[in-house]
Amino acid sequence: MEKIKDSKRASGIRIDALKRGRKIVFFVNGRSTTAHLGETIHAALIAAGYRRFRNSKTQQPRGVFCGMGVCYECLVTVNNGSTRRACVTLVEEGMEVEIDAS
């Protein structure tokens, strides 16, 4: 089991019962992060220990909620432009993801 250790974040766990896709690197607020081909952005972010994805209208922290494209709580900015639902968008090699983790 690969545990991500980071004192600032809760640990996310990739279980070992699956034969995963090839390892790729993407960027979260400029920080290089490992993911696997075939993962959605939300799965990669959660596995890397991120919980807060954005701030709401009144600046409250939000993260993954429905996980199936309904609630729009997991919106992230992808490649300096478009806003995407992290739970239905696949992560790509070199992808730049901006989240409001502050």
Add this chain to the structure above:
Amino acid sequence: MLPEAYDVVIIGAGPSGMGAAGVLAEYPLKVLLIDENNQVGGQIWRKPAYKPVRRFASPRPPALQMDLSTAADTQKKNLDIITPACVLGVFPEKHLLVSTADKSVKEIKARRIIFATGAREKVRPFGGWTLPGVMTLGAAQILLKYYGVLASSKILIAGAGPLVYLLSSQIIGAGGKVTTVLDRSSPTAMFNAMGVMAGQLPQIGQGLLALGRLIKNRVSIRHRMQVVEVRGNGKCQEVIAAKIAPDGIMVPGSQKRYETQMLACGNGFVPNIELPQLAGCDLTYAADQGGWIVKVNRSMETSLSGIFAAGEITGIAGGDKALIEGRLAALTILNQFGKLNVKKHRIRQTALLTKRRRRQRFGAFLNRQWAIHPREWAGIDDATIICRCEDITMGTIRRWIQEGFTSAPDLKKATRCGMGNCQGRTCAPLIYDILAAYSVTGKRGPHPLSVRTPVKPIPLGDLAKNNSFVVSP
């Protein structure tokens, strides 16, 4: 440019859509199956992103496996599948506006439409339910089953229905730890369920296996407990739960505190009726079937000729009922097209309708189990957010109800609840419950929020890119 034409367009590739596609693909018809997700299968049985090296979740039922392979086999023949694609609008004469992954928007014309748009999860709101680390049971299950990710090494699970136990068992099977299960229903509910489920041995077996795994792993199961608050500094850190009496009142002094980074919770499902509603299909409100549902006859045809609805949108009762209804809709279409003789159609229809009734009974039982008691709403404090997109609180909603805004559309205009990105998908079912709880349904009776094209947000650039269609207001 002429719109692409199909004999049948099926919207949604879950059990009902796959069931319909499986039947139709056997015949020389031009059929299109559209789904918003990256692959077919819907939320319950979609293919995991990776192959398991060992089993940790239950395999998909044989019936559906067959339908999936049928659909895959016939892909080359008469069945077109587009994923991910989103139907943005439905216009007269069965014209559909569809946005696809290549960011283009196209018009598709159908002789018959089957809406098989499924359901979404409902969560009873509580203070702090918007905090990161609080997610739906389905969200936790998708992360685990399809991507092999546990959001935390320890997870607290709360809610009602089979998904609570299924998810708990899957988490344990994957090597995770379920700290506690907070089940809203009474301890006797499970035995009652078995009575309703008589004749559905596989489901009973699956349920017992899940429960057995929980007991074996000494997971503490607390009944009649409801999460009333989540606290934490910018994220979920502790969960407060309380006992809810059968009359919906919180039992004083019953609060318990649990430390957890991650809470998965759910209170059943609500039908995704937006597209059929936009098409103009008649709806009806049935609390024991999940809220607003699409009216259909025995042939699965809606109030609009040639437009069908199948699965959770005709009443929440699970994947098996959805599969049956998808097949029923397909049979009717084959009959209408003269591809099936009347006698053959009758026999198959009667057999399917008998099975359907049994599932509907079980569905009604479940919907009653996880229903939020009307009195519970009084116990939700003013600061609790109801509309997550616009951050509209329970207090604001209460105030406007007192001002006389007694229908969901009126409340939306007054408060902006339901006007955000999700277009009311998360809060509208809660608003219907709140209005019912306050016994105010307005002069017109219960009324759903209106839906408009595009039913899901789409970048304007995508729409602008394609100017081959003219949409009249």
